[in-house]
Amino acid sequence: MSGQDSLAHLRDLTRAFARERDWEQFHTPKNLAMALTVEAAELAEHFQWLPTGADHELDARKREGIRHELADVLLYLVQLADKTGVDLHAAAVEKIALNAAKYPAGQVKGDSRKYDQYD
Amino acid sequence: MSGQDSLAHLRDLTRAFARERDWEQFHTPKNLAMALTVEAAELAEHFQWLPTGADHELDARKREGIRHELADVLLYLVQLADKTGVDLHAAAVEKIALNAAKYPAGQVKGDSRKYDQYD
Amino acid sequence: MSGQDSLAHLRDLTRAFARERDWEQFHTPKNLAMALTVEAAELAEHFQWLPTGADHELDARKREGIRHELADVLLYLVQLADKTGVDLHAAAVEKIALNAAKYPAGQVKGDSRKYDQYD
Amino acid sequence: MSGQDSLAHLRDLTRAFARERDWEQFHTPKNLAMALTVEAAELAEHFQWLPTGADHELDARKREGIRHELADVLLYLVQLADKTGVDLHAAAVEKIALNAAKYPAGQVKGDSRKYDQYD
Numbered sequence: 001m002s003g004q005d006s007l008a009h010l011r012d013l014t015r016a017f018a019r020e021r022d023w024e025q026f027h028t029p030k031n032l033a034m035a036l037t038v039e040a041a042e043l044a045e046h047f048q049w050l051p052t053g054a055d056h057e058l059d060a061r062k063r064e065g066i067r068h069e070l071a072d073v074l075l076y077l078v079q080l081a082d083k084t085g086v087d088l089h090a091a092a093v094e095k096i097a098l099n100a101a102k103y104p105a106g107q108v109k110g111d112s113r114k115y116d117q118y119d
Numbered sequence: 120m121s122g123q124d125s126l127a128h129l130r131d132l133t134r135a136f137a138r139e140r141d142w143e144q145f146h147t148p149k150n151l152a153m154a155l156t157v158e159a160a161e162l163a164e165h166f167q168w169l170p171t172g173a174d175h176e177l178d179a180r181k182r183e184g185i186r187h188e189l190a191d192v193l194l195y196l197v198q199l200a201d202k203t204g205v206d207l208h209a210a211a212v213e214k215i216a217l218n219a220a221k222y223p224a225g226q227v228k229g230d231s232r233k234y235d236q237y238d
Numbered sequence: 239m240s241g242q243d244s245l246a247h248l249r250d251l252t253r254a255f256a257r258e259r260d261w262e263q264f265h266t267p268k269n270l271a272m273a274l275t276v277e278a279a280e281l282a283e284h285f286q287w288l289p290t291g292a293d294h295e296l297d298a299r300k301r302e303g304i305r306h307e308l309a310d311v312l313l314y315l316v317q318l319a320d321k322t323g324v325d326l327h328a329a330a331v332e333k334i335a336l337n338a339a340k341y342p343a344g345q346v347k348g349d350s351r352k353y354d355q356y357d
Numbered sequence: 358m359s360g361q362d363s364l365a366h367l368r369d370l371t372r373a374f375a376r377e378r379d380w381e382q383f384h385t386p387k388n389l390a391m392a393l394t395v396e397a398a399e400l401a402e403h404f405q406w407l408p409t410g411a412d413h414e415l416d417a418r419k420r421e422g423i424r425h426e427l428a429d430v431l432l433y434l435v436q437l438a439d440k441t442g443v444d445l446h447a448a449a450v451e452k453i454a455l456n457a458a459k460y461p462a463g464q465v466k467g468d469s470r471k472y473d474q475y476d
Contacts, residue, residue, distance in 0.1 A: 005124055005125050006124050006125060006207075006208035007125045007126065009208070009212075010208065010211050013211075013212070013215050017215060017218070017219065020224040021222060021227050021228055021229070022228045023227075023229075023231065025229070026231045026287050028171035028172055028173065029166060029172030030169055030170075030172035031171075031287060033159075033165070033166045033172065034163060035286050036159050036163070036192070037156070037159045037160055037162075037163045037279055037282065037394050037398075038279045038280075038283045038286060040155050040156045040159035040192075040279070041275055041276045041279030041394075042276075042279070043152055043155065043156075044152040044153060044155070044272060044275065044276055045276045046152070047152045047153075047272075048269060048272045048273050048276060049264050049269060049469040049470075051149075052147035052149050052150075053147055053148030053149035053152065053203075054148065055203075055204075058203075063203070067210045068210070068214055068217070070196065070199065070200050070203070070205050070207060071207070071210040071213065073159075073196055074196060074207055074211045075215065077192055077193060080162075080189065081189050083172075084172075084174075084177075084182070084185055084186075084189070085174075086185065086186050086189050088125075088189060088190070088193055089125035091186045091187070091190040092129050092190040092193050092194055092197075093128075093129075093132070094186075095187055095190035095191060095194065096194065098187070099136070105139040105140050108140050109140055109141045110141040110144070112142065112145045112406040145406050150406060153272055153275075153404075153405045154405050156272075156275050156279075156398055157398045157399075157401055157402045157405060160275075160394055160395045160397070160398030160399070161398070163391060163394065163395055164395045166391075167388060167391045167392050167395060168350040168351075168383050168388060231287040232287075243362055243363050244362050244363060244364045244445075244446035245363045245364065247450075248446065248449050251450070251453050252453070255453060255456070255457065258462040259462050259465050259467075260467040261467075261469065263467070266410055266411065267410030267411065268404040268405075268407055268408075268409050269409075271397075271400055271401040271404045272401060272404075274397050274400065274401070274430070275394070275397045275400075275401045278390075278394045278397040279394055281394075281437075282391060282394045285386060285387040286387075289387075290385035290386065290387050290388075291387035291390065291440075292385065292386065293441075293442075296441075301441070304441055304443065305443050305448045305451075306448070306452055308437065308438050308445060309448040309449040309452035310452060311393070311397075311430070311434055312434060312445055312448075312449045313449055313452065313453065315427065315430055315431060315434070316449075318400075319427050321410075322410075322412075322415075322423055322424075323412075324423065324427050326363075326427060326431055327363035327366070327367065329424045329425070329427055330370075330431045330432055330435075331366075331367075331370070332424075332428065333425055333428035333429060333432065334370050334371070334374060334428075334432065337374070338374065343377040343378050346378050346380075347378055347379045348378070348380075348382070350380065350383045
């Protein structure tokens with residue numbers, strides 16, 4: 001990466017990839033969001049009939065499929081963030097802070113219920 | 120970030136967040152993959168009735184929602200990659216190279232059809 | 239159908255299909271819900287790079303794919319409703335009535351904003 | 358239903374609902390497909406942190422949410438099939454026959470692997 005941050009690097013790679021193919025015309029935020037849900041589902045498909053998806057449940061073929069689908073999700077995510085002007089890292093750090101306030105560690109320990117189900 | 124790469128930083132933050140809440144027990148790869156599809160759909164929901172999702176179609180409320188959902192997708196993606204031992208940046212760089220071979224720029228210019236529809 | 243309602247007929251067919259393959263063990267409500275999101279995404283994939291999905295944008299190959307994916311979604315939906323004891327037709331009629339109250343025709347005419355954005 | 362088949366009844370109800378609100382303009386096949394994935398994910402959200410989604414894991418609140426989301430998925434499915442000219446019941450019966458040929462009961466008994474993983 002020669003010092004460039006990984007997310008910035010991927011943003012640059014995806015920009016070049018789309019430009020070289022004249023695919024920017026298809027990459028509206030709406031289309032990218034739709035493509036992202038499709039890739040997320042293809043990722044989920046690898047796990048749907050497994051008990052938990054733990055390492056010993058996965059063979060080499062599944063591992064490769066999972067790695068490729070994780071990549072596809074990230075690539076569309078980076079492109080959608082780029083089109084909507086969102087700094088992904090900053091947004092994620094902000095969201096973790098919001099989640100920490102919504103689910104205080106002392107209150108939700110070991111409990112997976114959604115925050116709005118707490119009284 | 121004090122020099123740490125953004126994706127490594129988010130991996131560390133999500134690990135600490137889950138550990139402090141004793142939520143690691145819920146974070147099987149399967150459950151994280153399912154949560155990822157849910158967040159991807161919440162992101163898509165912001166765009167579903169819009170023509171394209173371009174800037175002028177979005178008000179401040181929608182922008183904030185989109186930023187938060189982009190973050191949620193990334194946070195689950197980082198956690199799922201962590202659990203399955205995948206280096207997200209390396210996987211994405213590998214996938215771009217595979218996509219470049221599958222969709223040669225000279226052949227697919229301006230055409231959005233899936234690669235398996237080319238003769 | 240010899241008089242049997244279409245949804246009841248499909249419920250009977252899916253029950254027999256799963257029983258003959260001893261697949262009931264995999265058909266937990268959670269797994270069926272996950273499979274449903276995967277099929278819904280495969281359906282969406284046919285439309286993601288199209289302007290609107292109108293008839294003239296679809297060739298015979300896409301039409302067949304769409305028909306099969308619509309079927310897959312319905313089949314998982316019928317199975318999930320069966321496992322959770324939900325009468326799909328009654329639930330849909332109930333939901334239309336709730337939607338009609340939430341989005342009064344006179345108030346939302348020609349406006350696609352979500353109901354919670356109305357004052 | 359006074360004799361009308363349940364799926365035909367829901368098709369008629371959704372047509373009237375959209376027409377009364379002048380929402381047909383938003384109901385392109387693409388938008389309906391996207392809305393369907395969103396509703397499928399909202400349905401999945403009810404199950405994502407549960408072990409299996411079996412009856413004893415669900416309280417009254419979750420049951421109601423599941424019933425409403427099952428209905429939402431069906432309503433978008435009925436509308437998308439209507440717009441693309443697909444007879445949902447016939448398509449599902451056809452797909453079950455295709456699945457039966459792809460996964461012969463004698464060969465796949467108790468095995469959830471995808472058909473393309475069989476030799």
